Amino acid sequence: MSGRHGIAKSRWLPAYVVVYLAFLYLPILLLPIFSFNNAAATTFPLAGFTLKWYASLWTNTVMLEAARNSLFVGICVATLSTGLGICAARALTRYRFRGREAANGLLMAPLFLPEIIVAVSLLMIILQIGMELSLATVILGQTVFCLPYAMSVLTSGFEGFDRSLEEASLDLGETAFGTFRRVTLPVVAPAIVSSLLVSFTISLDEFILAFFLSGTEPTLPVYIWGQLRFAAKLPSVLALGSIMIALSIILLTTAEIIRRRAERRIQGA
Amino acid sequence: MTALPASTIADPDAPARAHWKDSDEAKGLMLVSPTLLYALALLLLPILIVFAYSFWSQDYLTIDHSFTLDNYRTALGEPIYQDLLWRSLTISLVVSLITVMVSYPIAWFISFHGGVHKSLWLFLITVPCWTSYLLRVMSWKVILGYQGVLNTGLMSTGLIDKPVTSLLYNSNAVVITLVHSWAAFAILPIFVSLEKIDRSLIEAAHDLGDNKIRSFLRVTLPLSLPGVISAFLIVMIPTVGDYVTPKLVGGKDGVMIATAIQAQFGKGANWPLGAALSVTTMVVVSVMAGAVVLALKFFVRRIR
Amino acid sequence: MADMISIRSVSRYYGIYKALDDVSLDIGAGEFFSLLGPSGCGKTTLLRSIAGFDTPTSGDIRIDGQSVIGTPPNRRPTNMVFQNYAIFPHLNVEENVAYGLKRLKLDTAEERRRVGAALEQVRLGALGKRGANELSGGQRQRVALARALVMRPKVLLLDEPLSALDKKLREEMQVELRSLQKAVGITFILVTHDQYEALGLSDRIAVMFGGRIAQVATPKDIYQHPLTREVADFLGGMNFMKARVTGETAGELSVETHRFGNVRVSKPLGFAARDGHATLGIRPERLRVLWDDAEADHSLEGQVVDRHYFGEITHLIVDVPGMEKPLSVSETNNFGADDIPVGAPIRLAYDPDALVALRD
Numbered sequence: 055m056s057g058r059h060g061i062a063k064s065r066w067l068p069a070y071v072v073v074y075l076a077f078l079y080l081p082i083l084l085l086p087i088f089s090f091n092n093a094a095a096t097t098f099p100l101a102g103f104t105l106k107w108y109a110s111l112w113t114n115t116v117m118l119e120a121a122r123n124s125l126f127v128g129i130c131v132a133t134l135s136t137g138l139g140i141c142a143a144r145a146l147t148r149y150r151f152r153g154r155e156a157a158n159g160l161l162m163a164p165l166f167l168p169e170i171i172v173a174v175s176l177l178m179i180i181l182q183i184g185m186e187l188s189l190a191t192v193i194l195g196q197t198v199f200c201l202p203y204a205m206s207v208l209t210s211g212f213e214g215f216d217r218s219l220e221e222a223s224l225d226l227g228e229t230a231f232g233t234f235r236r237v238t239l240p241v242v243a244p245a246i247v248s249s250l251l252v253s254f255t256i257s258l259d260e261f262i263l264a265f266f267l268s269g270t271e272p273t274l275p276v277y278i279w280g281q282l283r284f285a286a287k288l289p290s291v292l293a294l295g296s297i298m299i300a301l302s303i304i305l306l307t308t309a310e311i312i313r314r315r316a317e318r319r320i321q322g323a
Numbered sequence: 324m325t326a327l328p329a330s331t332i333a334d335p336d337a338p339a340r341a342h343w344k345d346s347d348e349a350k351g352l353m354l355v356s357p358t359l360l361y362a363l364a365l366l367l368l369p370i371l372i373v374f375a376y377s378f379w380s381q382d383y384l385t386i387d388h389s390f391t392l393d394n395y396r397t398a399l400g401e402p403i404y405q406d407l408l409w410r411s412l413t414i415s416l417v418v419s420l421i422t423v424m425v426s427y428p429i430a431w432f433i434s435f436h437g438g439v440h441k442s443l444w445l446f447l448i449t450v451p452c453w454t455s456y457l458l459r460v461m462s463w464k465v466i467l468g469y470q471g472v473l474n475t476g477l478m479s480t481g482l483i484d485k486p487v488t489s490l491l492y493n494s495n496a497v498v499i500t501l502v503h504s505w506a507a508f509a510i511l512p513i514f515v516s517l518e519k520i521d522r523s524l525i526e527a528a529h530d531l532g533d534n535k536i537r538s539f540l541r542v543t544l545p546l547s548l549p550g551v552i553s554a555f556l557i558v559m560i561p562t563v564g565d566y567v568t569p570k571l572v573g574g575k576d577g578v579m580i581a582t583a584i585q586a587q588f589g590k591g592a593n594w595p596l597g598a599a600l601s602v603t604t605m606v607v608v609s610v611m612a613g614a615v616v617l618a619l620k621f622f623v624r625r626i627r
Numbered sequence: 628m629a630d631m632i633s634i635r636s637v638s639r640y641y642g643i644y645k646a647l648d649d650v651s652l653d654i655g656a657g658e659f660f661s662l663l664g665p666s667g668c669g670k671t672t673l674l675r676s677i678a679g680f681d682t683p684t685s686g687d688i689r690i691d692g693q694s695v696i697g698t699p700p701n702r703r704p705t706n707m708v709f710q711n712y713a714i715f716p717h718l719n720v721e722e723n724v725a726y727g728l729k730r731l732k733l734d735t736a737e738e739r740r741r742v743g744a745a746l747e748q749v750r751l752g753a754l755g756k757r758g759a760n761e762l763s764g765g766q767r768q769r770v771a772l773a774r775a776l777v778m779r780p781k782v783l784l785l786d787e788p789l790s791a792l793d794k795k796l797r798e799e800m801q802v803e804l805r806s807l808q809k810a811v812g813i814t815f816i817l818v819t820h821d822q823y824e825a826l827g828l829s830d831r832i833a834v835m836f837g838g839r840i841a842q843v844a845t846p847k848d849i850y851q852h853p854l855t856r857e858v859a860d861f862l863g864g865m866n867f868m869k870a871r872v873t874g875e876t877a878g879e880l881s882v883e884t885h886r887f888g889n890v891r892v893s894k895p896l897g898f899a900a901r902d903g904h905a906t907l908g909i910r911p912e913r914l915r916v917l918w919d920d921a922e923a924d925h926s927l928e929g930q931v932v933d934r935h936y937f938g939e940i941t942h943l944i945v946d947v948p949g950m951e952k953p954l955s956v957s958e959t960n961n962f963g964a965d966d967i968p969v970g971a972p973i974r975l976a977y978d979p980d981a982l983v984a985l986r987d
Contacts (some may be wrong), residue, residue: 141356195365227778296461
């Protein structure tokens with residue numbers, strides 16, 4: 055390995071990578087560890103294994119309501135941002151038009167803005183036009199925020215898509231709609247599924263916009279925020295957090311597997 | 324092979340000759356318009372409104388639409404806002420510098436030594452950053468707290484005999500937490516720019532007599548500069564307005580500007596001032612980002 | 628031969644750029660026709676206009692007597708083999724070939740029979756279940772061919788189908804393409820920038836430059852009697868020289884050259900003398916080395932100034948006093964042309980019939 059490309063791998067670099075990964079992962083792994091700990095305080099040494107914090111979640115109707123809200127918002131945001139993302143990603147990868155760069159810049163802007171400013175500005179316009187804060191306003195706001203991510207996933211999926219495939223389909227007698235159904239959709243489907251999963255995950259975990267725009271119906275992160283004030287509630291919050299982290303990782307891994315399988319198929323063995 | 328833009332697939336029902344509505348331009352605009360309108364209505368328009376509000380004033384519940392610079396006078400003149408702004412800028416600058424510096428070797432490692440598993444490495448590095456931000460900050464609070472994991476862990480191993488108080492509720496805690504949160508966002512753009520470097524350029528530098536360090540400084544680093552710059556921007560600008568981290572782990576010593584902005588839309592209920600604070604933060608952080616970019620470019624040019 | 632394709636005054640503008648400039652062309656039924664030219668000459672735009680992927684700004688295209696202007700690609704009796712083959716990545720070989728047939732709603736047995744026959748035709752019978760990404764370049768091309776031929780088009784369009792293959796495979800596929808065309812008997816239109824491919828495969832060739840057709844002729848005709856200097860140059864080497872026009876009839880020119888004497892050459896279409904002069908050309912292989920004391924009716928003397936070895940032939944660069952430029956001579960190595968030293972005096976024989984007059 056060393057000396058390839060004339061770039062030797064130094065000995066300390068792998069060690070650094072390990073330390074870095076530990077720095078990334080340990081804080082996240084702590085939550086599940088303490089969620090099974092039979093004590094209300096998050097202190098070492100551990101006090102023994104228990105599932106009671108998880109059990110307590112099932113009887114917590116406020117939390118379950120928040121979970122339902124999160125699920126609803128997540129599904130709507132995923133659908134909306136993927137739908138809008140498909141239009142934009144397709145237009146941007148396929149056509150050259152004036153203002154293309156500007157449009158791309160605007161859609162990607164939330165990545166380069168402090169989230170609080172996006173949240174505050176949305177709050178102002180929503181109250182300005184007299185809309186009530188509700189889950190609907192959370193959906194509207196989170197969709198803006200999810201669009202850049204959805205677009206990145208979709209754009210890379212669409213870029214691998216060769217226009218001559220559609221031409222070949224038309225050439226073989228298929229209509230424009232039939233071509234979309236039989237060629238375009240199957241080839242880009244993995245990118246779409248991937249975008250749905252990623253958007254859903256972001257929505258599920260998103261806090262600031264939900265905090266500003268949710269009114270009286272909290273999503274899970276907003277619910278957790280409310281619980282953080284009470285030290286006694288911490289263990290059940292840890293249990294809930296562990297479930298959410300596990301869910302996020304499962305969703306993201308699924309998205310990644312789908313994306314990579316599709317990439318292999320399109321690029322060939 | 325023909326060096327021309329290939330025309331689009333003809334719509335089956337379109338008339339014989341190409342009209343504007345069949346052109347690439349029209350189709351592209353038509354297709355992008357739903358998304359674009361959405362972003363215009365819910366991103367650009369709100370930001371313009373914030374901008375407008377920052378020049379208005381508020382008297383209890385009524386908004387006075389006459390032009391005034393009072394909000395900016397308050398935002399820039401009041402010591403409390405000056406302090407908050409200054410601290411936010413310092414923290415975001417420090418966070419972005421540290422994040423880019425600790426992330427660069429990782430991006431370099433994946434790009435040059437990731438082998439066939441590059442995408443797996445990237446996935447491993449990015450997964451933690453996709454999990455809930457709120458939960459990660461909470462986790463740091465659990466780690467750094469007085470009765471937290473670090474203190475009790477160190478005590479049970481006997482390294483310390485009473486808890487260290489200086490871990491939580493200060494700007495260091497904010498910096499650590501933010502660096503942890505933004506790591507992947509810095510790695511990705513640097514990785515992309517490293518991937519674009521033609522490996523034979525580095526071989527050429529060696530061939531022309533540079534050692535490893537010099538070829539890195541004179542070839543790899545300058546060519547990866549665009550990635551480093553986007554990493555800076557993508558970390559620095561959003562962190563300046565971070566709300567959750569200072570609130571949870573910052574304590575009194577770590578309060579940032581977002582808390583003040585939020586207050587104007589909550590209890591304080593002074594939208595114009597909140598808007599002016601938002602605009603000021605954006606402008607100041609953009610200017611500082613621009614300065615950092617220029618400094619980086621200058622620095623790298625000097626090395627060459 | 629009845630005309631299968633008839634192109635009348637077709638132009639295609641992109642803004643002020645003329646991709647096609649008043650092109651007219653007739654292609655017969657069952658003909659193997661090539662569009663040959665450098666990048667950007669308009670050959671692909673012309674092919675895509677026939678397929679329906681590009682709409683001419685003006686002019687008419689008729690396929691089998693029917694104007695197809697305004698007819699979308701899916702309703703034209705043409706099928707195309709794309710440059711990158713455009714094999715559907717989510718379908719296997721059989722499904723790719725059956726793609727167009729699905730629209731025809733054939734019964735299952737008939738569909739399977741036609742797919743099988745098409746795969747046999749391109750010698751891929753055993754690979755029907757292979758995934759699209761498990762195919763080599765040559766196999767992908769065969770799938771693309773089968774997929775188009777199974778539709779029984781009146782015209783098969785081929786957009787640089789061989790350019791992605793390596794040399795050896797390309798030569799094999801040329802032979803196969805030619806025999807396939809003979810077997811199915813339909814019109815093939817091939818776009819290529821490779822003159823050997825066009826010469827070896829085609830019944831007729833149209834050479835294009837800058838959106839215009841420079842010449843349409845059989846391979847032999849176009850090689851031996853190029854109309855213009857550009858065409859002559861594109862189809863292999865040519866020694867050019869200036870000659871004074873001493874007489875002109877309807878079909879012939881009498882010219883006086885510096886070293887090739889007074890000759891009569893046939894007059895190219897649209898020829899006009901400039902200052903009483905014409906450009907003449909002679910192919911390098913029409914100049915032969917005269918060994919030892921051998922005599923020839925027409926010969927000239929010079930000196931070898933450079934030599935390039937190409938295996939079966941050697942290119943000699945011969946300086947002939949009185950010629951503006953040294954002559955390029957292509958001689959087989961059967962008689963030892965590769966042993967002629969640089970600097971040696973040399974005598975060259977030629978046939979005056981090999982000289983052609985060219986339009987500038």
